[in-house]
Amino acid sequence: MAKEAYIITGASKGIGFEWSRQLSEAGHLVIGIARTEAKNWPGAHFLSFDLTCLEAVEEIIAQALKLIPKETETMVLVNNAGTIEPIGLAHKNDAAQVSQSIVLNLTAPMLLCSAFIRQLEYSSAEKKIVNISSGAGRKVYEGWSAYCTGKAGLDHFSSCLDVEYEGVKVVSVAPGIIDTGMQKKIRQSDAADFPLIEKFLDYKESGLLSSPEETAKWLMEMTQRPDFKELPTILDIRNLPQARKGGLK
Template sequence: MAKEAYIITGASKGIGFEWSRQLNAAGHVVIGIARTEPDNWPGGHFLPFDLTRLDAIEEIIAQALNLIPGETETIVLVNNAGTIEPIGLAHTNDATQVSQSIVLNLTAPMLLCGAFIRQLKSNSADKKIVNTSSGAGRKVYEGWSAYCAGKAGLDHFSSCLDAENDDVKVVSVAPGIIDTAMQQTIRQSEAADFPLIDKFLDYKESGLLSSPEETARLLMEMTRRPDFNELPTILDIRNLPQPGKGSLN
């Protein structure tokens, strides 16, 4: 019997890829979604899809759900895809890039969540949504106005969604600062566009970045913990108490 199934966007690299790999190795059903399937995809299903195709999101969720065995006990949607770009002061940013940022970081996850909930309304499985947020949605970063706005919106949307649905647990989790391609993009920024560039260069040089492997393990443990449904909606993976220890408020 398939006990758990995961639909993961942004599954071709970084946290999404590593989380998919670990889940597949543990025997769970994994449906990865990204624009291009990686050559080293670890197994499970993969659906190539561009999340900017907003009018096709209902269909891609339907395709993903059709790959999940009917007796599955827990179904999890992980909205992990996103972009840090454009990096630059708000008044200098290109309109097309700003629009693309909001689509990938906020609009697409909103529509994916809606389709997931709507299509599973009559399904008795335990339903969970994990939205990958960022500390940038909760703190000001000069040069990241579009990214900060998208992630702040994702946090608040997650809170609304969790309040609206008694049968779906929603969390919006900041995973910390991780050594991924996004961090490489940040380190290639110009100081004029991102005044905090030196701090992020130091994170790398000082070995302060978390690995995708460790972060994926923590996220997988969080999603599977027995008190998941009691977790607050807005989370930071670095500040979670151990199950049964400390306060969750």
């Protein structure tokens, strides 16, 4: 039996998929959640679920927890799913896209965290929550008003949880700039919508993007640190000593 079990959203691609693969290879139980299942899914279980269906969040957590043996020593929820869209100045953004952005980047993680905590209230297992945030939640980026706002909210929500629940350690971590589909969407932006487009094109051309593989490695090591409970709630993976030593971009 695996000592640690992970529930990971946005698990079908990018760092969610790679983290799931590395955890599974290390012998941990992984339950992935995403709208569509990835080919060659590496984890133990996969639940197809659209996170915009907020009324069903409680049930999807219940389904995931039923797949985890009660004797499991550590339960980890990873809120990794998110969206960069809409990209554009605030007054140009479509209302429906703004709403969906906030749902995926903030509301759904809030409800997932709440369901996880509520349903494990009487569990003796160690409980951890890792919310994948972004430097955009801590710094202004023109053209990303919805994304910045959602991630800033996720940081603050994480801080509230960490105060409210002594038995649950919560970390909201910025994983750095990673070469994923989200970065591809950013590079396809129009300069009128995203004035910093040239900088992000240069990140790719200059090899300044981290790979999903190396980022997942450092996230996994962060979550399994003996001093995980002592980590600050709001952090950047690149500021951890091991990540700096390893050359994480």
